[in-house]
Structures are given as structure tokens and as C-alpha cells.
Amino acid sequence: MVTMNRNKVVIVGTGQVGSTAAYAIVTHGLCNELVLIDHFPAKAVAEAHDLDDGSEFQDRHVKVHAGDYGDCKDADIVVITVGRKPPTNSNRMAELGFTVGLVGDVVDHVMASGFNGVIVMVSNPVDVMAWYAWKRSGLPRSQVIGTGTALDTSRLKTIIGEETGLDPRNVGGFVMGEHGDSQFTAWSTVSLGGKPFARFLADNHDRFSSVSTAEIEHKTRTRGDEIVAAKHGTNYGIASTVSGIVQTILWDERRIVPVSTLLDGEYGEHDVFLGVPTELRANGANEIVELDLTGEEHAKLHHSAELVRDHCKGLL
Numbered sequence: 625m626v627t628m629n630r631n632k633v634v635i636v637g638t639g640q641v642g643s644t645a646a647y648a649i650v651t652h653g654l655c656n657e658l659v660l661i662d663h664f665p666a667k668a669v670a671e672a673h674d675l676d677d678g679s680e681f682q683d684r685h686v687k688v689h690a691g692d693y694g695d696c697k698d699a700d701i702v703v704i705t706v707g708r709k710p711p712t713n714s715n716r717m718a719e720l721g722f723t724v725g726l727v728g729d730v731v732d733h734v735m736a737s738g739f740n741g742v743i744v745m746v747s748n749p750v751d752v753m754a755w756y757a758w759k760r761s762g763l764p765r766s767q768v769i770g771t772g773t774a775l776d777t778s779r780l781k782t783i784i785g786e787e788t789g790l791d792p793r794n795v796g797g798f799v800m801g802e803h804g805d806s807q808f809t810a811w812s813t814v815s816l817g818g819k820p821f822a823r824f825l826a827d828n829h830d831r832f833s834s835v836s837t838a839e840i841e842h843k844t845r846t847r848g849d850e851i852v853a854a855k856h857g858t859n860y861g862i863a864s865t866v867s868g869i870v871q872t873i874l875w876d877e878r879r880i881v882p883v884s885t886l887l888d889g890e891y892g893e894h895d896v897f898l899g900v901p902t903e904l905r906a907n908g909a910n911e912i913v914e915l916d917l918t919g920e921e922h923a924k925l926h927h928s929a930e931l932v933r934d935h936c937k938g939l940l
């Protein structure tokens with residue numbers, strides 16, 4: 625017997641990030657219904673029409689329309705991308721004062737609808753905003769995640785691909801901690817073709833003598849800032865990341881993704897959201913993978929935790 629599996633995603637905020645994430649979700653045909661909400665309703669209507677106008681040439685028809693918070697009631701996922709284009713030369717924590725009021729308002733409206741799905745936070749500073757949405761919504765820990773260091777991890781793999789000339793998908797490992805300046809590459813987890821990365825470089829010294837891990841890590845941390853400086857925002861990388869997370873949840877793929885999730889004793893941290901490898905299922909965030917980090921990596925994770933916790937103080 626065929627059963628109906630109608631899944632629904634809502635995106636709140638149809639700016640650069642929200643509209644591109646919507647496009648990625650539509651081109652991958654991830655859900656049956658996609659609803660767009662924006663502070664400027666006419667913008668959401670225009671984005672929905674523009675997206676739907678390509679229906680003839682999409683692999684699967686996703687019904688896209690503008691809506692309101694009542695649409696969140698039976699949604700599986702609400703993606704929050706409200707905010708404003710990040711100013712050049714400022715770190716993500718600098719957006720906190722502006723974003724917190726918007727996110728609080730959005731979360732209240734979403735919860736008032738009776739929503740009981742998964743919130744995917746994108747607005748920056750994403751770790752602080754995910755914690756805030758979790759506290760404010762009263763949803764279980766599994767049902768609130770931030771995009772965390774998923775984009776940074778993808779950037780790391782892309783840059784290793786550029787440096788070695790190999791497909792980035794050969795790379796394993798994680799960028800962890802804050803999605804921001806205190807993030808770090810957990811080099812002890814990074815591998816290429818199944819070999820620890822340092823060993824891979826040593827074994828292929830003639831080919832890769834110019835490859836520097838310090839430079840790769842620096843480029844990974846600063847790539848977003850460079851893109852913002854040149855085009856006043858980032859959209860494609862984060863849109864692919866959001867659609868990957870949405871797919872993993874809607875399709876119950878059980879992929880391990882470094883989303884921002886609540887640490888409740890894992891890695892010795894409490895009451896803080898950070899990017900750590902987390903198993904995603906249909907119900908959202910499940911088990912956190914506790915990796916054997918080196919002492920130095922552990923200290924860097926702790927530093928990120930302190931910084932994010934500090935910025936959460938006084939928000940409630």
C-alpha cells in the first residue's frame with residue numbers, strides 16, 4: 625500500500641540566504657511543500673513565484689508559496705534565516721544585538737502556531753541564536769539545531785581539494801566549535817583517502833610539498849569574510865549546507881554532520897551549542913560523536929564554549 629508522506633518546510637527570511645536555500649531545496653526536490661515568510665510579504669510572494677516559474681524544468685514539483693506563521697503548525701522543519709546582510713570587516717558576534725530581537729519574535733510566532741518539528745537556525749551568531757531558540761521555544765534538544773560548522777567543514781574539504789587537486793569528497797574530518805573566529809580544524813580527525821592527512825602529505829611529499837595545514841586552516845576560517853567583502857554576503861555555500869541538513873532530516877538519512885547542537889556533558893561542556901559531529905535523523909539531532917581530540921584541540925573547543933556561553937548571558 626502506498627502511504628502519503630507529505631512533508632513541508634518553512635523558510636523564515638527570504639533574503640540572500642533564505643531565497644538561495646529555497647532554490648537549493650526546490651532543485652533537489654526535497655519536500656512536497658515549501659512556504660516562504662518574510663517581514664516584507666511582497667518579497668516572499670515574489671521569491672515564491674520566481675521559484676515556481678521553473679516548475680516545468682524541475683525534476684520534481686515542489687509546491688512553493690508565500691505564507692504566514694500559521695503554516696508552521698504542520699511543518700516538519702522551519703529554517704530561520706532572518707537578519708541582515710553581514711557588514712564587511714565585522715565578526716559574526718557583532719550581529720548579535722541586531723539579530724536577537726528578530727529571532728526571539730520569529731520563534732514566538734512559530735511556537736504559537738503549535739509547531740512541533742525541527743528548527744534549523746542559520747541567523748548569526750548561529751551558535752548563540754540556536755541556544756536562544758532552544759531556550760525560548762521550549763522544544764526538546766533534538767528539535768533545535770544550528771548550521772554550526774557544517775559549512776566550515778565543507779569549506780575545509782573544498783580547500784584541501786583545491787590544494788591537492790583531488791576531489792574534496794575524498795576528505796574526512798571536521799571543523800569544530802563556534803561558527804566564527806574561534807572555530808578550529810580538528811586535524812587529528814582529518815583524513816584523505818582513508819589516511820590521516822599528515823601521513824598522506826608525508827607519503828606524497830614530492831607532489832604536495834607546498835601544502836601547508838596552517839594555511840589551509842587560515843583560508844577555511846577567513847574564506848567567508850573574503851566572500852562577504854567582495855559580494856556583500858554569502859549564499860551558495862550556506863544554501864547547499866541548509867539543503868543538505870534538510871535532506872538528512874526529511875529522509876531520515878542518519879548522516880553525521882557537524883551541526884550546532886546542545887552539549888550536555890559531551891566534551892566536558894554544558895549548556896552551550898557548538899558545532900560537533902552529530903547524527904541527524906527524522907527527529908533532528910541525536911547522538912553526538914565524541915572524538916578522541918588532542919589536548920590542544922580540547923582546549924580550543926573549551927575556548928569556543930566559553931566565548932559562546934558568555935554571549936548567551938543575559939539574553940533571556
Ligand SMILES: NC(=O)c1ccc[n+]([C@@H]2O[C@H](COP(=O)([O-])OP(=O)(O)OC[C@H]3O[C@@H](n4cnc5c(N)ncnc54)[C@H](O)[C@@H]3O)[C@@H](O)[C@H]2O)c1
Pocket residue numbers: 636637638639640641642661662663664667705706707708709710719723726729730745746747748749750771772775803857858859862
Ligand atoms: N550560519 C551560517 O553559516 C550563515 C551563512 C551566511 C549567512 N548567515 C546569516 O544569515 C542571516 C541572513 O543573511 P542574508 O545575507 O540573507 O541577509 P538579507 O538581508 O539578505 O536577508 C535577511 C531577510 O530577513 C528578513 N527579515 C528580517 N527580519 C525579519 C522578521 N522579523 N521576520 C521575517 N523576516 C525578517 C528581511 O526582510 C530579509 O529578507 C544573517 O544573520 C547572516 O549572518 C549565516
